Amino acid sequence: MKRLNILLVFIIIIIITLLIRVYFLSIKSNTYYEELSKQNYIKRIYKIPNRGIIKDRNGIALAMNNLGFSITVEPHLRTSKNKHKLEKIITLINKHFPKYEKKKLQKVYKKLDSAYRHDFVKLVDYISYDDFFSKYTLFNSIENIKIKSAVKRIYPFKNIASHVIGYVGKSSREDNNKNKFSKYSGIIGKNGLEKFYNNKLQGKLGFKDVKVNALNKEIEILKQVKPLINNNLHTTLDIRLQKYVQSLFKDKSGAVIIMDANNGEILSAASFPEFDNNIFVDGISVKNWNIMKDDFNHPFTNKLINGLYPPGSVIKMGVALSYLENNVKTNFTIYDTGSLLLGKRYFRCWKHKGHGKVGFRKAIRESCDDFFYKGSLKVGINKISKTLDKYGIGHITGVDLPNEFVGSNPNKNWKHSKYKQPWYIGETVITSIGQGYMLVTPMQIARYTALLATSKLPKPHFSKDNYEEPKNVKINKLHLNIIRKGMYDVINHPKGTANYYVNSSITLAGKTGTAQVVSIPQSEKKRMKEHELAYYKRSHAWITTYGPYTNPQYVVTIVVEHGGHGGQAAGSMITKIYDKLQEFGYIQNK
Numbered sequence: 001m002k003r004l005n006i007l008l009v010f011i012i013i014i015i016i017t018l019l020i021r022v023y024f025l026s027i028k029s030n031t032y033y034e035e036l037s038k039q040n041y042i043k044r045i046y047k048i049p050n051r052g053i054i055k056d057r058n059g060i061a062l063a064m065n066n067l068g069f070s071i072t073v074e075p076h077l078r079t080s081k082n083k084h085k086l087e088k089i090i091t092l093i094n095k096h097f098p099k100y101e102k103k104k105l106q107k108v109y110k111k112l113d114s115a116y117r118h119d120f121v122k123l124v125d126y127i128s129y130d131d132f133f134s135k136y137t138l139f140n141s142i143e144n145i146k147i148k149s150a151v152k153r154i155y156p157f158k159n160i161a162s163h164v165i166g167y168v169g170k171s172s173r174e175d176n177n178k179n180k181f182s183k184y185s186g187i188i189g190k191n192g193l194e195k196f197y198n199n200k201l202q203g204k205l206g207f208k209d210v211k212v213n214a215l216n217k218e219i220e221i222l223k224q225v226k227p228l229i230n231n232n233l234h235t236t237l238d239i240r241l242q243k244y245v246q247s248l249f250k251d252k253s254g255a256v257i258i259m260d261a262n263n264g265e266i267l268s269a270a271s272f273p274e275f276d277n278n279i280f281v282d283g284i285s286v287k288n289w290n291i292m293k294d295d296f297n298h299p300f301t302n303k304l305i306n307g308l309y310p311p312g313s314v315i316k317m318g319v320a321l322s323y324l325e326n327n328v329k330t331n332f333t334i335y336d337t338g339s340l341l342l343g344k345r346y347f348r349c350w351k352h353k354g355h356g357k358v359g360f361r362k363a364i365r366e367s368c369d370d371f372f373y374k375g376s377l378k379v380g381i382n383k384i385s386k387t388l389d390k391y392g393i394g395h396i397t398g399v400d401l402p403n404e405f406v407g408s409n410p411n412k413n414w415k416h417s418k419y420k421q422p423w424y425i426g427e428t429v430i431t432s433i434g435q436g437y438m439l440v441t442p443m444q445i446a447r448y449t450a451l452l453a454t455s456k457l458p459k460p461h462f463s464k465d466n467y468e469e470p471k472n473v474k475i476n477k478l479h480l481n482i483i484r485k486g487m488y489d490v491i492n493h494p495k496g497t498a499n500y501y502v503n504s505s506i507t508l509a510g511k512t513g514t515a516q517v518v519s520i521p522q523s524e525k526k527r528m529k530e531h532e533l534a535y536y537k538r539s540h541a542w543i544t545t546y547g548p549y550t551n552p553q554y555v556v557t558i559v560v561e562h563g564g565h566g567g568q569a570a571g572s573m574i575t576k577i578y579d580k581l582q583e584f585g586y587i588q589n590k
Contacts, residue, residue, distance in 0.1 A: 046184045047206035052231030054165060054193060056239045060250045062165050063155055068128045070150035075113050085144050093124060096135055100124060107531060120525060126152045143367055149522035153281050160272040161242045163302040166192020167277040181205055193462060197233050204228035235462045244580055248573045253561040255303040255442040257562040258577060261450040263456030263553045271303040282577050305404040308439040312513030313367045314542045315434035317452055317483045320360055322387035323375045324479040333359045347373050347429050363484025367497050369433050376432035381423060385411035390473055391451055397443045398459045400466040407444060410437035435516060446557040451542045452483060453552035475540035487511055501571020504578040506587060510545030512566030538562040541569035547578055553587055
């Protein structure tokens with residue numbers, strides 16, 4: 001009896017298993033095979049919108065598309081039966097367009113063709129309309145070829161604003177895995193605004209579902225969805241200003257930013273040297289890549305956001321405000337003899353014989369290092385760092401460019417965390433004048449200057465899509481007024497460090513800076529002049545300004561790599577830029 005029960009249970013299990021299998025085969029798998037069948041006779045053809053145009057604030061195209069044609073070839077022509085057809089097509093292309101070599105065309109076809117491919121193989125991505133039009137009838141008459149319309153990204157102003165605009169390139173497998181669109185378009189934004197706003201510029205795919213027969217011939221259109229083409233990008237740039245700045249910065253390396261002090265709109269921004277973005281669209285040659293890569297002036301680095309420099313004296317306004325908010329009296333003065341002895345080391349002022357009696361306003365005006373050395377010993381690095389943190393130093397600005405660098409705003413915890421070393425008092429002294437571990441980007445200094453001008457910290461931006469209301473920063477108005485007067489003196493007082501070099505018709509305020517690239521040995525009693533140093537050992541030259549002084553509207557920040565003194569290297573450029581802002585109607589009153 002027990003054995004009979006076991007047998008019955010076994011038989012029931014087998015019957016249930018068979019019933020489940022029958023259900024799966026008759027119902028579930030029917031759905032599966034039905035979907036598979038649909039794929040065999042319903043084909044989805046994606047429609048790619050033209051990439052959006054990038055325009056300046058006046059509607060002038062900075063990045064656009066040229067119309068042309070692509071050559072696609074029927075798949076499966078590598079068989080012995082059809083090999084002669086493929087050879088004929090490749091020979092024809094090479095004959096009329098010699099830059100397309102036969103071996104490379106064969107390699108492209110071999111890579112893209114497969115036994116399972118039904119779509120035509122794109123053998124040539126793009127030939128311009130003018131070059132191809134006269135040959136259109138000839139190519140279109142060949143049975144195994146399909147000529148399709150194509151577009152190519154072009155940058156009409158070539159190397160102007162190249163780091164900001166960026167460029168597109170052929171999408172990689174990794175790109176295609178992250179971005180469905182680039183899988184079909186074959187291109188993606190690689191840098192600058194092209195990359196930051198790639199999703200907007202590429203638009204959205206449209207598609208057409210068609211019924212096809214066993215030979216992959218279209219029989220009926222079942223559904224169509226148009227691609228999204230509202231994908232142009234309107235920027236805040238003024239290409240007229242951009243070209244003008246380019247002409248001023250000829251044969252120099254560095255960066256320039258012209259920004260609305262109140263809302264963060266960037267009228268012009270450039271990193272030098274620039275390069276022609278068009279060379280990347282089809283792929284840059286190894287030779288040209290190596291030439292640019294090995295250039296000591298680093299043309300590939302976007303110095304606006306990736307150039308990390310010691311700020312030098314342009315940080316002194318923020319440091320002075322830290323002293324004032326940490327109970328250093330407004331009438332605090334020191335007597336500068338030219339150097340400060342700390343332990344066994346002398347910390348020298350840039351002026352060999354010193355500045356004599358110095359207070360806050362004079363310290364800014366004449367950039368007295370000794371004043372900041374002695375003030376830093378009263379306040380300490382942690383409090384200085386805390387103040388500068390509020391002013392955006394050591395933070396990204398949020399500008400709409402990819403991969404912005406943070407820089408460094410050092411203090412005791414920062415050094416211990418990064419290097420596992422203690423902080424030394426001499427490091428506090430040199431940090432107070434913007435040397436040592438402190439590193440900033442030009443974009444950070446431009447935003448910080450806007451804060452000094454308006455009491456608010458704006459978010460720099462090239463598109464209003466990235467606009468944010470400026471942040472209010474709590475700064476004592478009396479203290480800020482002292483700093484502003486010092487900045488006014490820098491340009492307008494006979495002893496101001498930029499007075500001799502800046503002669504704009506607009507009343508400006510600003511600060512120069514000299515950021516050392518190499519340290520000066522203690523044994524050197526008399527400091528060498530910048531022009532006496534080898535070029536790559538010369539200091540970086542800073543100047544950052546706002547104007548008009550009583551009604552701040554714009555910030556202009558310039559860094560000239562290995563330029564020496566800020567006023568001498570960039571003062572004349574500052575003058576010309578503000579005068580051009582007035583000429584173009586951006587500044588209405590002085």
